[in-house]
Amino acid sequence: MNESLSAGNGVLVVDDEPDLLTLYELTLLREGLEVETAASVAEAWALLQQRVFRLVITDMRLPDGFGMTLLHRLEEQNRSEKVIVITAYGSAENAVEALKAGAFDYLTKPVDLKQFRGVVAAAMGRVVSQPAVAAPGAVAPPVSAAPLAKLVGRSDAMLQVRNLIEKVARSMAPVLVEGESGTGKELVARAIHEVSARAGQPFIAVNCGAIPENLLESEFFGYKKGAFTGANEDRSGFFQAANGGTLFLDEIGELPLAMQSKLLRVVQERAVRPIGAVNELPLNVRIVSATHKDLAAEVAASRFRQDLYYRLNVIRIPVPPLRERLDDLDSISSALLDRITRDAGVSPVPRLSAGARRLLAAYSFPGNVRELENLLHRALAMSSSELIEAADLGLPDTLFEDSAGDEEPADKAAALAVESLVPVEALAAPRVASGPPPLPDDLALYLDEVERGILVRALQQHNFNRTAAGARMGLSLRQMRYRMARLGITEAAQDAGGDDLS
Numbered sequence: 103m104n105e106s107l108s109a110g111n112g113v114l115v116v117d118d119e120p121d122l123l124t125l126y127e128l129t130l131l132r133e134g135l136e137v138e139t140a141a142s143v144a145e146a147w148a149l150l151q152q153r154v155f156r157l158v159i160t161d162m163r164l165p166d167g168f169g170m171t172l173l174h175r176l177e178e179q180n181r182s183e184k185v186i187v188i189t190a191y192g193s194a195e196n197a198v199e200a201l202k203a204g205a206f207d208y209l210t211k212p213v214d215l216k217q218f219r220g221v222v223a224a225a226m227g228r229v230v231s232q233p234a235v236a237a238p239g240a241v242a243p244p245v246s247a248a249p250l251a252k253l254v255g256r257s258d259a260m261l262q263v264r265n266l267i268e269k270v271a272r273s274m275a276p277v278l279v280e281g282e283s284g285t286g287k288e289l290v291a292r293a294i295h296e297v298s299a300r301a302g303q304p305f306i307a308v309n310c311g312a313i314p315e316n317l318l319e320s321e322f323f324g325y326k327k328g329a330f331t332g333a334n335e336d337r338s339g340f341f342q343a344a345n346g347g348t349l350f351l352d353e354i355g356e357l358p359l360a361m362q363s364k365l366l367r368v369v370q371e372r373a374v375r376p377i378g379a380v381n382e383l384p385l386n387v388r389i390v391s392a393t394h395k396d397l398a399a400e401v402a403a404s405r406f407r408q409d410l411y412y413r414l415n416v417i418r419i420p421v422p423p424l425r426e427r428l429d430d431l432d433s434i435s436s437a438l439l440d441r442i443t444r445d446a447g448v449s450p451v452p453r454l455s456a457g458a459r460r461l462l463a464a465y466s467f468p469g470n471v472r473e474l475e476n477l478l479h480r481a482l483a484m485s486s487s488e489l490i491e492a493a494d495l496g497l498p499d500t501l502f503e504d505s506a507g508d509e510e511p512a513d514k515a516a517a518l519a520v521e522s523l524v525p526v527e528a529l530a531a532p533r534v535a536s537g538p539p540p541l542p543d544d545l546a547l548y549l550d551e552v553e554r555g556i557l558v559r560a561l562q563q564h565n566f567n568r569t570a571a572g573a574r575m576g577l578s579l580r581q582m583r584y585r586m587a588r589l590g591i592t593e594a595a596q597d598a599g600g601d602d603l604s
């Protein structure tokens with residue numbers, strides 16, 4: 103034990119290959135860090151019993167066990183050390199496992215020293231802003247729960263989302279948030295940032311689908327004065343702006359392939375070179391991405407790079423559609439009404455009548471929480487009292503009739519129609535007498551709704567026999583089940599006593 107070492111910038115490196123250990127040690131010493139080394143789990147643990155380090159860098163395979171053992175022990179004891187694991191080339195599962203277990207980051211052998219320095223700088227940079235830990239056994243600061251309060255909902259599905267957010271907060275691992283439009287993916291990304299030690303640093307949200315292709319590079323990486331016509335001064339990109347904090351890449355599936363390659367390079371090397379610059383700038387940015395697309399399918403269709411997908415998708419947080427967490431509808435509606443009236447400076451906050459709540463619960467919310475928010479905005483404008491009635495919601499008449507009474511919908515057809523309600527725009531298309539329907543704002547959502555309407559009609563025509571309804575449209579039972587599940591009409595059909603469940 104070296105008494106002179108402070109916890110401040112002490113790094114413990116664990117590797118059983120003496121040459122590598124020396125190489126790592128020299129690299130770290132050159133960075134001005136204080137280094138101790140160990141060649142086995144036992145040796146490392148003995149050192150960790152004596153003092154606290156800022157960072158532990160460990161090879162995965164050691165003569166007497168695995169680097170994961172050290173990670174698990176440190177996690178169990180809630181120690182403050184960040185852990186970086188070094189895994190063999192091609193063992194991505196190990197790396198992912200380590201990140202899920204709480205590792206700060208991982209490096210793959212053969213270790214690129216530039217990357218090594220970048221990862222270490224990120225780990226040290228993050229810790230520097232925290233109070234120095236003085237004694238063995240000191241615990242990491244608890245994560246703050248306040249940011250999670252903005253994410254309203256106590257359904258099982260939301261509790262799972264919250265748990266995941268808390269779990270990933272301490273790590274640097276990239277997170278992919280998946281879910282339909284308007285489910286709250288950005289809110290989840292913000293919560294990850296705010297719960298993490300990066301909370302005081304910038305959170306930069308970028309909608310990848312909204313930036314013209316020819317501007318992507320300069321927007322992301324910045325440029326130097328004179329790099330191209332019109333570059334009259336140096337300009338930072340999103341990465342530099344997010345340095346020290348979190349970069350939220352919304353609609354990552356919209357990035358063109360050429361930009362995906364450039365993004366991968368920056369993410370791997372943890373450094374960015376602005377257009378026209380000679381030198382790279384080191385980065386310490388956590389990446390949280392989001393998509394409403396099935397990115398695995400995009401990879402299969404060669405529209406998304408597999409290597410980038412694996413890099414961004416270390417931890418996946420699926421955010422379920424609102425129709426799958428109707429338990430949360432009342433609390434989310436109240437929170438939204440609170441927010442809307444507060445923003446408008448109106449009081450008191452109106453309430454939803456029992457009829458209005460019933461009507462909302464019968465709706466399928468293809469636009470999820472954002473649609474609920476818009477709907478409540480409109481309802482507030484329509485309502486003339488402190489009570490928002492069903493009629494103020496502006497929902498389609500079919501739904502209105504079905505849920506007006508307290509009784510359950512009378513027959514299978516009604517149950518299915520209510521569950522899989524087609525939004526007004528989708529229904530309107532075939533009814534319009536002259537001229538083409540307006541272009542949809544969201545083609546995928548629009549087509550989903552058209553498909554939903556067709557499936558419901560086919561099922562109704564075939565007395566809810568999915569095999570027959572599918573066969574009528576050239577679909578196997580398996581394809582029907584898949585499509586019904588995807589479009590959220592499985593349950594209604596089962597409730598309705600579908601005769602070919604198997």
Ligand SMILES: Nc1ncnc2c1ncn2[C@@H]1O[C@H](COP(=O)(O)OP(=O)(O)OP(=O)(O)O)[C@@H](O)[C@H]1O
Pocket residue numbers: 252253254255281282283284285286287288289290352394434437471472475
């Ligand atoms: N659980 C929730 N509690 C309170 N408000 C929510 C919740 N989920 C979403 N919202 C609100 O719904 C709106 C849409 O959320 P958000 O922008 O995070 O969705 P998104 O999934 O990122 O949407 P998109 O895919 O269109 O980018 C926001 O105003 C957000 O504050």
